Amino acid sequence: MNTEKDLDRLYGVDPAEFTELRKELVAEAKKRGDRDAARTIGAARRPTTAAWVVNALVRADGTATTRLDEISQQLRAAHAAMDGAKIRELSAAQRKLVDELVRTGFAATGVSRPSAALRDDVVGTLQAAVADPDVAARLGRLEKAERWSGFGEFGSVTAVGPAPKAKVKVKAGPPPTPPPAPDERQxxxxxxxxxxxxxxxxxxxxxxxxxxxxxxxxxxxxxxxxxxxxxxxxxxxxxxxxxxxxxxxxxxxxxxxxxxxxxxxxxxxxxxxxxxxxxxxxxxxxxxx
Structure with a gap:
């Protein structure tokens, strides 16, 4: 229990204070004879600025993780049902939620004028949390910005829509020449x-x-x-x-x-x-x- 509290405290401070606090917490764990806690805390990595902003926003807004999880489950259900209209509706809701949480994160950390790269990293991390349960589980203790690494963007509606109209049959011509097989070495x-x-x-x-x-x-x-x-x-x-x-x-x-x-x-x-x-x-x- 002490280890979890120590890690929450560690990832809740400004990155400039992270290393010094980590040393203090490792020393305290060793003093109380908890070597496992000392190793776990000592292995914690200082968060990047983007990760710090996301960690701060989930502390500032206690509903953030719940709302991200809800939109994630709804999107998954819509994709499973191939419901294009619902996916479009939920994708718009996802963008609105991410924009709101990004503002909360920058306000919580006092970053009034974030760079485009920093904003992009924070947005990408929140989108990854919607798409990837593993990222969502680590919110609050992230070490670096995350990206959704699946095929395409989670919540994309471009591949989902109404069933295509039946095509008019035409007289078949000569079969097309199949493309050459790719060179295995290439x-x-x-x-x-x-x-x-x-x-x-x-x-x-x-x-x-x-x-x-x-x-x-x-x-x-x-x-x-x-x-x-x-x-x-x-x-x-x-x-x-x-x-x-x-x-x-x-x-x-x-x-x-x-x-x-x-x-x-x-x-x-x-x-x-x-x-x-x-x-x-x-x-x-x-x-x-």
Whole structure:
């Protein structure tokens, strides 16, 4: 139970805070002796910006996942029934729902001017959640943007419509020449290129995720250094004020010391004169006697 709560908390923070919080949660799991939780939390990947927006919107709107699931089930039923009119109606409802949730996500994350690429990633992820139950199940803890990888767009109505009209039979002509069979080597080569491209895409996605996480770490380190620098500046400013006050106090004390020394010298002169007068008077008395 603690692991689930920790993961929900982890994927609910700003990506810039993700790495630091993950370290804290792993340390807490180890401290309570839950090694499985520590491994699970430690393996969590920092979400991309698009994934963060989608995670935030399902937290901001508690009905989002339910509404996505409902439109998904309705679309599946309409497709199974080959009901073109219903599919068109539900596709329009799906677009409206996705647009609403996209606005909710950007509002929840404070992204006022998202780039076209970011908006496209968020829209694509929500469409994938409608089409793919696996994506829908991971809403709230997504690590990256998702895309529906099935054939065509889920909810597309272009292939569904009223039954075609019967064609008028015409006199058959000579049979068409069948197209040449594809060269198996060319087919195999095309398949190899597709597989290679897929591997390259996966590698690029992993590299992007790693780079994004490194960037977040550097941003957090920069923010920490900036806060420390500002504290040093505050301390330095306070020290300069203290030094200035001490200089003023020292100058005042020095003037007071000089004034006291002058007064002492004057008093000492008066005392010496008085003592001299006293000696003379004493000497006169001795001579008179």
């Amino acid at each position: 087919v195999d080569a095309a398949r190899d290129r597709i597989e290679t491209a897929r591997r390259d895409v996966r590698t690029a996605e992993q590299a992007t995720a790693t780079a994004d996480e490194t960037l977040a770490d550097r941003a957090a380190a920069l923010a920490t250094a900036r806060r420390r620098y500002e504290k040093v500046l505050e301390t330095l400013s306070a020290a300069e004020r203290t030094l200035s006050l001490a200089d003023a106090d020292h100058a005042e004390a020095e003037q007071a010391s000089q004034a006291a020394s002058t007064a002492l010298h004057a008093a000492s002169s008066v005392l010496a004169d008085a003592e001299e007068d006293l000696r003379r008077l004493a000497a006169s008395d001795d001579d008179g006697s």
